[in-house]
Amino acid sequence: MQSFDLEAQGLRALNSTLNAQSTETNQTVWEVTNPKGSHAIAVGLDAPIEVNVKGSTGYYCGGMNKQATIHVHGSAGPGTGENMMSGKIIIEGDASQYLGATAHGGLIVVKGNASSRCGISMKGVNIVVQGNIGHMSAFMGQSGNLVVCGDAGDALGDSCYEARFFVRGSVKSLGADCEKKEMRPEHIEFLREIIAESGVDAKPEEFTRYGSARTLYNFDVDNAGAY
Amino acid sequence: MNSHDDKGIPHTTPRQSATFSADVNSDIRRAAATGIYDIRGGGAKRKVPSFDDLLFMGASISRYPLEGYREKCDTSVTIGGLHASNPIHLDIPITIAGMSFGALSGPAKEALGRGASMAGTSTTTGDGGMTPEERGHSNKLVYQYLPSRYGMNPDDLRKADAIEIVVGQGAKPGGGGMLLGQKISDRVAGMRNLPKGIDQRSACRHPDWTGPDDLEIKILELREITGWKVPIYVKVAGARPYYDVTLAVKAGADAIVLDGMQGGTAATQDVFIEHVGQPTLAIIRPAVQALQDLGMHRKVQLILSGGIRSGADVAKAMALGADAVAIGTAALIALGDNDPKYEAEYNALGTTSGAYDDWHEGKDPAGITTQDPELMKRFDPIEGGRRLKNYLKVMTLEAQTIARACGKNHLHNLEPEDLVALTMEAAAMAKVPLCGTDWYPGKPNTSY
Numbered sequence: 001m002q003s004f005d006l007e008a009q010g011l012r013a014l015n016s017t018l019n020a021q022s023t024e025t026n027q028t029v030w031e032v033t034n035p036k037g038s039h040a041i042a043v044g045l046d047a048p049i050e051v052n053v054k055g056s057t058g059y060y061c062g063g064m065n066k067q068a069t070i071h072v073h074g075s076a077g078p079g080t081g082e083n084m085m086s087g088k089i090i091i092e093g094d095a096s097q098y099l100g101a102t103a104h105g106g107l108i109v110v111k112g113n114a115s116s117r118c119g120i121s122m123k124g125v126n127i128v129v130q131g132n133i134g135h136m137s138a139f140m141g142q143s144g145n146l147v148v149c150g151d152a153g154d155a156l157g158d159s160c161y162e163a164r165f166f167v168r169g170s171v172k173s174l175g176a177d178c179e180k181k182e183m184r185p186e187h188i189e190f191l192r193e194i195i196a197e198s199g200v201d202a203k204p205e206e207f208t209r210y211g212s213a214r215t216l217y218n219f220d221v222d223n224a225g226a227y
Numbered sequence: 228m229n230s231h232d233d234k235g236i237p238h239t240t241p242r243q244s245a246t247f248s249a250d251v252n253s254d255i256r257r258a259a260a261t262g263i264y265d266i267r268g269g270g271a272k273r274k275v276p277s278f279d280d281l282l283f284m285g286a287s288i289s290r291y292p293l294e295g296y297r298e299k300c301d302t303s304v305t306i307g308g309l310h311a312s313n314p315i316h317l318d319i320p321i322t323i324a325g326m327s328f329g330a331l332s333g334p335a336k337e338a339l340g341r342g343a344s345m346a347g348t349s350t351t352t353g354d355g356g357m358t359p360e361e362r363g364h365s366n367k368l369v370y371q372y373l374p375s376r377y378g379m380n381p382d383d384l385r386k387a388d389a390i391e392i393v394v395g396q397g398a399k400p401g402g403g404g405m406l407l408g409q410k411i412s413d414r415v416a417g418m419r420n421l422p423k424g425i426d427q428r429s430a431c432r433h434p435d436w437t438g439p440d441d442l443e444i445k446i447l448e449l450r451e452i453t454g455w456k457v458p459i460y461v462k463v464a465g466a467r468p469y470y471d472v473t474l475a476v477k478a479g480a481d482a483i484v485l486d487g488m489q490g491g492t493a494a495t496q497d498v499f500i501e502h503v504g505q506p507t508l509a510i511i512r513p514a515v516q517a518l519q520d521l522g523m524h525r526k527v528q529l530i531l532s533g534g535i536r537s538g539a540d541v542a543k544a545m546a547l548g549a550d551a552v553a554i555g556t557a558a559l560i561a562l563g564d565n566d567p568k569y570e571a572e573y574n575a576l577g578t579t580s581g582a583y584d585d586w587h588e589g590k591d592p593a594g595i596t597t598q599d600p601e602l603m604k605r606f607d608p609i610e611g612g613r614r615l616k617n618y619l620k621v622m623t624l625e626a627q628t629i630a631r632a633c634g635k636n637h638l639h640n641l642e643p644e645d646l647v648a649l650t651m652e653a654a655a656m657a658k659v660p661l662c663g664t665d666w667y668p669g670k671p672n673t674s675y
Contacts, residue, residue: 015451039444044381044452059441060448064381079435083379101435102376104420120434121376123420140430142420159428161421217425218408219263 002027006041007034014041021047023067037077042070045087062089065106078115081108084125097134100127103144109198116153119146122163128198138163139175147194149202157210161217165210166191168202179213254497265497266405268330268586268596270398270489270534270556275506277489277534278543280653281646282662285632293631300627301637304551306528307389307458307481310450314458314481315367315389317551318347319623320638321541323615324486324532324555325371325391325462327353328378329406329415329427330493330586331559333360334608335595338562340364341608342615346623351391351553354404354429354493356418357383364612369460372449374403374430377419381452389482390449391460392442394433394471397490397533400464400504404429405494406587412598439474446479460484465510465533472517472529482528484553485514489534491556493596494587507533507544509656515548524548525639538625545626546641547657561618562611563593 004014014032021027025047032053035041039058042051045068053061056074066085075093084103094112101117103125110127116134119127124144132150139155141163151169158175165178166187174180191204216223231237243249257265286292293300308314323343328336330353337360343350349367356378362368370387372379384390395401406415406427416423436445446459461475462484472483487507492500511531518524531544532553544552565573567580569592576583576590586596594605630638633645647662648654654667661667 011451012455016454019452019454040448040451043448044385046381059444060435063448064384064452066381078441082435083376083381085380098435102379104380117434121430123376139434140428161425217422219405219426222262 001029001031003031003033005033006038007036011038011040015043018042018045018047018049018051018068021045021049023047025049035074039077042068045070056093062087065089075112076110081106081125084108094131095129100125103127105144107194107197109200111200113150119144119163122146126194128194128200130200130202132169135172136175138165141165145190145194147191147198147200147207149200157212159216160212162212166207167210168206168208171208171210174210177213177216178210181209181211183207183209266494266587267497267500267584268492268494269500269584270491271501271504271506273501275488276508276650276652276656277506278508278540280508280649281543281657281659282649283542283546283629283633283645284647286634290634292634293636295628295631298631299636300631302623302627304528304639306530306551307460309458309481309523309526310479311389311456311458311481313388313456315349315369317349317367319619320545320549320551320626321346321535321619321622322348322369322530322551322553323350323558324484324490324553325351325353325369325393326555326559327355327406327493328358328361328418329353329355329411329598331596332594332598332603332606333358333414334603334606335559335562335611336361337364337608338606338611338615339558340368341612342558342561342619343367345612345616346619348619349388352387354406355415356380357386358418360608362386364608371462374433375419375428376434377427377429384449385453387453387457389458389460390453391462391484392445392449392480393462394475395464395466395486396462396492397464397486397488397504397507398492399495399499400466401431402495402499402503403431404492415598439478442475442478450479458482460530462486464490465505465507468505468510469513469517472514473521476518476521476523476527480527482530482550483514483518484530484532485510486553487531487533490532491559506656507531507535508653511544511547511549512656512658518548525550538622538627539629541622541626542629542638542641543646545638546645547643550639557618558615559595561615562595563606563614564591564595566593569593 030051035055037058041061043063046066050069058077060079062070065087069088072091076091078096079098081089082101086106089108091110095110095114097115099118102121108127110129113131114133118133118137122141122144126145128147135153141160146165148167152171155175157178188204304320306315344366351369367388369389373393408424458481460482461480463471465487488504528550530551531549535552572592591597594602646659654661
């Protein structure tokens, strides 16, 4: 295992070292100590490596990640996993706002709660939150899945496109053009797999599905009042 | 019409209202018929104070000129050297502004790359991501990082020669965009991760940052991902130029792109285009003042856009402190947009050449702002690229002609003292004297 003291060695050295790892690297496990809420930790990675961050992170940890697994042993700041393409981010604590914003792929798991705008404009990522999520989550979500084992705040899925939302607890309110949907066998099967992969504690049958009512897909003045 | 009524009383001349003009009345009738506001492309069409209201004085006894065609007048500019290890070197200070694949066809984007590359300048992606034909044909390609993040991925980001974080554009400060369903082909839809044929909203603000402190961290992230190699521009609309430029520099921008209200958009509400934002002439001096107050003028480059059409506009922008300009609408016209040779087809669409601005409907007779395969065939990217190169060369020659006449051996040596204003408004905005006076409104230590 490679160990990296962020406080002593600096952010530039960390990211340039991690960015230099290729698909063939044999240095597959990394540990980052003393993150102390620093921003832009382990951003732009593109190798099948595992990065264990021993503490809490600031903005954009794991931003634009491809292939790598990033494990935050603490809480994560705003925009964690933004525009992630593939790979995995696991957050042991809570996640701040804009978690997984515009992310295209991969899996983000939050063991605690996630704040507002979780999964904003998500474009294919899967996000699993053991706790609750804040208001305006998955705003304009395009595709991918948001799985919430706790409750969702106001305006879930406002103006969403084809993203799917599964909530086990309550939803304070649904956003414009977001509606409750039928749970079909394929949804139960999807949840069974992603719950197992995420290691969260929930049963597929306990969830309710939400998604786009698709009434705002093409502009119609009679819908203007929906906004 | 009889000049008198049947009692012999003269008719008054029919008088049209200046307030309720034919234009206004047609807008009201259109709104009443449809219940929807008018969406169109382009920039502000209303007349606003502009570079046309400024004149160069040229050389005289106190200033001597340089010989046209013989004495050197440099046009090169380097953008982004403040923080980036690979700044962009351009032969001419006229760049191509961001225009999306989606709004424009693939061949049109290719032509912009070809023309810009032949002329020694950069072109810019747009909302919708980077296409291979655009990257392939552009020597210097600026990658726009937009609120929608359509097509945004780290691989393309790393292929860019510079990154432009778009906060706003002159046509619609504070506004997002809408690409209507009829232009969403399979390819456009695929790049944007959305179903075919639905309206695609482009967000008005970034999903993962708000405000100048966040922007600083976002810039840090982008630099870390791209190894601090490429310049990072921040594009702002002409809203509050002094403060926006100050905050962008504070956040760590290498260059500022400042876009006035004449700058175009692919599609937004006409009311937005015409009534929000400031004219290009009005925003340059506050922006330059902000850079000067920070000691950053010429260190953080200022790229001005919004209605730049000629070498005279280029020279005036640079005299007022810009390091470079960007053109969008003018580049499209050079490619063949709104060409009168398609007049009959423009007429069939209810308009006329020069006025056509419904690019979002995807029916462009010139085949440039469309995804219709048949219309696209009308546009030849090689010929389009050649036309754009020619146009850029002419603009450069024009700017050099003016600069030499003012005795400058580099376009950057043009200065406000070379200019006078034709109108009080332009004098106040540009802070150069009204013609024939030594005064402009707001000049320090003057009482009127």
